[in-house]
Amino acid sequence: xxxxxxxxxxxxxxxxxxxxxxxxxxxxxxxxxxxxxxxxxxxxxxxxxxxxxxxxxxxxxxxxxxxxxxxxxxxxxxxxxxxxxxxxxxxxxxxxxxxxxxxxxxxxxxxxxxxxxxxxxxxxxxxxxxxxxxxxxxxxxxxxxxxxxxxxxxxxxxxxxxxxxxxxxxxxxxxxxxxxxxxxxxxxxxxxxxxxxxxxxxxxxxxxxxxxxxxxxxxxxxxxxxxxxxxxxxxxxxxxxxxxxxxxxxxxxxxxxxxxxxxxxxxxxxxxxxxxxxxxxxxxxxxxxxxxxxxxxxxxxxxxxxxxxxxxxxxxxxxxxxxxxxxxxxxxxxxxxxxxxx
Amino acid sequence: xxxxxxxxxxxxxxxxxxxxxxxxxxxxxxxxxxxxxxxxxxxxxxxxxxxxxxxxxxxxxxxxxxxxxxxxxxxxxxxxxxxxxxxxxxxxxxxxxxxxxxxxxxxxxxxxxxxxxxxxxxxxxxxxxxxxxxxxxxxxxxxxxxxxxxxxxxxxxxxxxxxxxxxxxxxxxxxxxxxxxxxxxxxxxxxxxxxxxxxxxxxxxxxxxxxxxxxxxxxxxxxxxxxxxxxxxxxxxxxxxxxxxxxxxxxxxxxxxxxxxxxxxxxxxxxxxxxxxxxxxxxxxxxxxxxxxxxxxxxxxxxxxxxxxxxxxxxxxxxxxxxxxxxxxxxxxxxxxxxxxx
Numbered sequence: 001x002x003x004x005x006x007x008x009x010x011x012x013x014x015x016x017x018x019x020x021x022x023x024x025x026x027x028x029x030x031x032x033x034x035x036x037x038x039x040x041x042x043x044x045x046x047x048x049x050x051x052x053x054x055x056x057x058x059x060x061x062x063x064x065x066x067x068x069x070x071x072x073x074x075x076x077x078x079x080x081x082x083x084x085x086x087x088x089x090x091x092x093x094x095x096x097x098x099x100x101x102x103x104x105x106x107x108x109x110x111x112x113x114x115x116x117x118x119x120x121x122x123x124x125x126x127x128x129x130x131x132x133x134x135x136x137x138x139x140x141x142x143x144x145x146x147x148x149x150x151x152x153x154x155x156x157x158x159x160x161x162x163x164x165x166x167x168x169x170x171x172x173x174x175x176x177x178x179x180x181x182x183x184x185x186x187x188x189x190x191x192x193x194x195x196x197x198x199x200x201x202x203x204x205x206x207x208x209x210x211x212x213x214x215x216x217x218x219x220x221x222x223x224x225x226x227x228x229x230x231x232x233x234x235x236x237x238x239x240x241x242x243x244x245x246x247x248x249x250x251x252x253x254x255x256x257x258x259x260x261x262x263x264x265x266x267x268x269x270x271x272x273x274x275x276x277x278x279x280x281x282x283x284x285x286x287x288x289x290x291x292x293x294x295x296x297x298x299x300x301x302x303x304x305x306x307x308x309x310x311x312x313x314x315x316x317x318x319x320x321x322x323x324x325x326x327x328x329x330x331x332x333x334x335x336x337x338x339x340x341x342x
Numbered sequence: 343x344x345x346x347x348x349x350x351x352x353x354x355x356x357x358x359x360x361x362x363x364x365x366x367x368x369x370x371x372x373x374x375x376x377x378x379x380x381x382x383x384x385x386x387x388x389x390x391x392x393x394x395x396x397x398x399x400x401x402x403x404x405x406x407x408x409x410x411x412x413x414x415x416x417x418x419x420x421x422x423x424x425x426x427x428x429x430x431x432x433x434x435x436x437x438x439x440x441x442x443x444x445x446x447x448x449x450x451x452x453x454x455x456x457x458x459x460x461x462x463x464x465x466x467x468x469x470x471x472x473x474x475x476x477x478x479x480x481x482x483x484x485x486x487x488x489x490x491x492x493x494x495x496x497x498x499x500x501x502x503x504x505x506x507x508x509x510x511x512x513x514x515x516x517x518x519x520x521x522x523x524x525x526x527x528x529x530x531x532x533x534x535x536x537x538x539x540x541x542x543x544x545x546x547x548x549x550x551x552x553x554x555x556x557x558x559x560x561x562x563x564x565x566x567x568x569x570x571x572x573x574x575x576x577x578x579x580x581x582x583x584x585x586x587x588x589x590x591x592x593x594x595x596x597x598x599x600x601x602x603x604x605x606x607x608x609x610x611x612x613x614x615x616x617x618x619x620x621x622x623x624x625x626x627x628x629x630x631x632x633x634x635x636x637x638x639x640x641x642x643x644x645x646x647x648x649x650x651x652x653x654x655x656x657x658x659x660x661x662x663x664x665x666x667x668x669x670x671x672x673x674x675x676x677x678x679x680x681x682x683x684x
Contacts, residue, residue: 190616191527194648
């Protein structure tokens with residue numbers, strides 16, 4: 001009776017030979033120059049996943065992070081990228097016999113139809129309506145979590161990072177350009193792949209006209225505008241900030257213009273969506289208090305009876321996109337496993 | 343056998359004595375001066391309702407529409423309004439023995455916590471954190487569909503009106519002021535009660551600074567700004583439009599400023615949310631092509647690779663709010679009936 005009981009317990013737990021092999025997701029973040037790859041472990045909670053409720057627990061770990069050149073091939077870049085993903089998946093499998101790669105996550109830039117797994121358009125990478133999910137699912141025989149790079153990073157910050165438990169969130173990644181992810185009432189907005197393009201929204205410009213937001217507020221714009229104003233080349237926005245701290249007037253003006261542009265867009269989100277949490281990521285967010293404090297003050301001036309948002313630093317760093325696509329891939333894997341047992 | 347068959351059929355259809363009494367929702371739209379009441383019939387499809395999927399069918403009818411002064415009582419206005427709703431519900435019941443009022447819908451202006459049924463704040467009506475749903479549910483013993491007036495109107499346009507089948511929608515009601523409702527990925531956004539305040543978002547103003555959007559784009563602003571510019575009093579925005587059509591330069595400028603302000607806000611929504619459909623309601627929307635055509639053209643200038651939205655006239659007229667709250671009330675009634683039979 002005792003032995004039968006033990007056997008039953010072992011069966012119920014599902015523990016067998018496979019217990020030595022850990023389930024993992026291999027994630028890819030496709031950029032205009034490089035593609036990153038890495039194994040994402042942990043942080044994925046039990047069931048639920050992206051389709052379910054907020055609050056997946058556990059520490060997340062990215063293992064064996066690699067960078068490779070993105071195979072650029074004009075309009076055929078989609079197929080080339082997929083072929084490279086298949087090749088790298090084989091290499092990761094050989095290199096990590098201790099892991100069972102049970103799903104793949106992929107993020108791409110541009111306009112992305114996440115629902116149908118299609119890269120609609122990318123100016124830098126060249127594809128038009130390329131079916132990433134279908135191509136990779138067929139080639140790999142695995143569930144594929146496919147999404148927009150900043151969208152997936154935002155999703156990761158919302159599920160595991162700086163905005164856990166918040167329902168109305170704007171994630172802004174401020175680097176060379178500016179991209180955003182928008183969470184409303186506890187769900188990230190897709191808008192058919194067109195949501196989150198806050199860097200390309202109009203804002204009032206210092207000359208009294210209008211400008212694209214990222215032409216004033218991005219790290220790239222801060223450096224470029226300082227050089228244009230003074231003729232002095234700088235390595236990046238960090239130098240401009242240092243000069244502003246020393247009292248350089250041109251640097252202070254360029255920085256104030258950037259804050260005005262960012263604040264204007266934040267205030268639009270608050271007015272239209274009731275945004276309560278602003279997550280700032282990307283290179284410019286490293287400015288810390290020099291960014292957060294004047295930004296909050298300027299947003300405040302642009303609002304009346306509205307909510308006042310909280311500002312937090314992105315928590316998951318530059319691997320947020322990998323983690324987000326892995327979360328999505330894992331939830332698809334869990335769903336297909338459930339179907340399999342049903 | 344024939345008779346038994348007939349009896350069975352009658353039982354299955356659920357037709358009995360109650361079939362002579364039609365289920366109806368009594369809806370109230372509470373404004374700063376008047377409160378509207380009306381019986382909402384039809385248009386409510388089968389199950390589903392507000393919580394379910396898009397696509398409720400059938401013609402909607404508002405019967406015995408009444409207007410009464412809103413009982414204004416400072417901070418106690420919430421209680422006074424509820425008392426009046428209870429009183430009017432009794433009157434409607436007496437006057438309509440052919441109807442069974444099975445649920446009540448209520449819309450209010452201001453900041454509204456729909457999830458918890460609370461009127462958070464209304465500048466015109468005076469309440470602060472008044473528990474409308476709890477108060478009315480207790481007093482009436484009926485399910486109460488409670489919501490923001492423009493939010494419920496937007497919901498009705500999305501479910502039954504101008505935006506049926508669309509997933510990314512901005513509803514703008516342009517009257518004395520401007521309020522909005524935002525639908526993203528097929529769900530209206532609440533933002534804790536703070537979403538949709540597009541009339542209070544900042545836009546670039548003609549003097550090179552910034553202004554609250556409704557101070558330039560509303561019907562009230564158009565009339566007021568024309569009079570301020572010319573010293574000539576006008577009855578409303580309609581007069582200004584007529585003057586613009588005749589070539590009056592000040593009227594043309596004021597109208598162009600209004601278009602610029604409205605277009606700026608529409609373009610913000612498109613950039614941030616991928617809005618595909620813009621529903622225009624309220625008095626100013628009666629301007630028709632004089633509004634729609636320059637608005638679409640101006641929005642187009644403010645966008646680059648973004649979606650281009652379609653513009654449609656609100657379909658449900660000034661009773662959209664009543665209809666929206668009735669839809670919500672009906673879905674709550676259906677849900678509670680289902681619980682009762684489970």
